[in-house]
Every structure is written in structure tokens, then in C-alpha cells.
Amino acid sequence: MTDPISDFLTRLRNASKAKLDVCVNPHSNLKESVAAILKAEGYVSDFSNSVDAQGHKTLVVKMKYVDGAPAITGLTRVSTPGRRLYFSYTDIPRVLNGLGIGIISTSKGLMKDADCRRNKAGGELICNVW
Structure with missing residues (x-):
């Protein structure tokens, strides 16, 4: 993967357009910092770290919707x-x-x-x- 941050942002964009509850991403400290800023600004509800079946760390972002519309419009x-x-x-x-x-x-x-x-x-x- 050439650009993991772009992949993270694309996953968030796609999850908000598809109105998914959560968005699961591979973990990195930079992605976690971006998720923390998005949570502080009210664009996502919450985020957490977890470990998948293969032992890889993942970043689970809980998406936020306001009256059925995604909080992230762009x-x-x-x-x-x-x-x-x-x-x-x-x-x-x-x-x-x-x-x-x-x-x-x-x-x-x-x-x-x-x-x-x-x-x-x-x-x-x-x-x-x-």
C-alpha cells in the first residue's frame, strides 16, 4: 500500500456514505491521532483499538449520524x-x-x-x- 492515510480516509468516506455503524482499519499512531481529532470535533462518535484473529492491531471507528445524515459530508x-x-x-x-x-x-x-x-x-x- 502506497498511502495508508489516503486508504484510511477513503474507508471513512465510504463507511459514511454507506451508513455503516463502524469502520475497521489497520492501526497506526497517525491514524489514531486523526481519529482523535475527528472525535474531538464531532465528526465520529468514538474510536477504539482491538486485535483481530491474526493478531494484527485494528482501529475501530464508530461513525456518527445526525438525523440519518452522515456527520462527515466531505x-x-x-x-x-x-x-x-x-x-x-x-x-x-x-x-x-x-x-x-x-x-x-x-x-x-x-x-x-x-x-x-x-x-x-x-x-x-x-x-x-x-
Whole structure:
């Protein structure tokens, strides 16, 4: 697999469109940090770690729906392995004029765009969620 983060975001997007209760993904610390930000912002209900039958760690994300509609209406990968996009804290683009969030990998860990501006930390823009 070339881009595990893109695969994770695609699984979340597909699970929300198919109105599944949970989305099961291979575990990594970066994916867990993205899931923690999505939970803090109210895009997913919960997430947990588990071990499957073969002994591999998995990340189980419980999807959130508001009146039958998915809480995640859009999810795009911005920085790819072939085209990394880095922004200083003053140049971070706003997602839907502030209605969505951007997830940024900084030297202080993963943060949403508003926290990056507040803490004056730039980095690689991973994805946009709205």
C-alpha cells in the first residue's frame, strides 16, 4: 500500500456514505491521532483499538449520524506522497470559510488548523474535513 492515510480516509468516506455503524482499519499512531481529532470535533462518535484473529492491531471507528445524515459530508486528502504541501501558520487555508477543519502534521503532533494558527505552528496539511 502506497498511502495508508489516503486508504484510511477513503474507508471513512465510504463507511459514511454507506451508513455503516463502524469502520475497521489497520492501526497506526497517525491514524489514531486523526481519529482523535475527528472525535474531538464531532465528526465520529468514538474510536477504539482491538486485535483481530491474526493478531494484527485494528482501529475501530464508530461513525456518527445526525438525523440519518452522515456527520462527515466531505473528506479530502490534500498532501500526497508524490506532492507534499507545507504551510506556515499564516498561510494555512480555511476549509469552507471556517465551517470545516484542516488536519495538519506539525512538529508538536497532529493539530487542527485553528490550533495551528493559535500556537503559531505550521506543517504538512494532511486532509480537509467538513
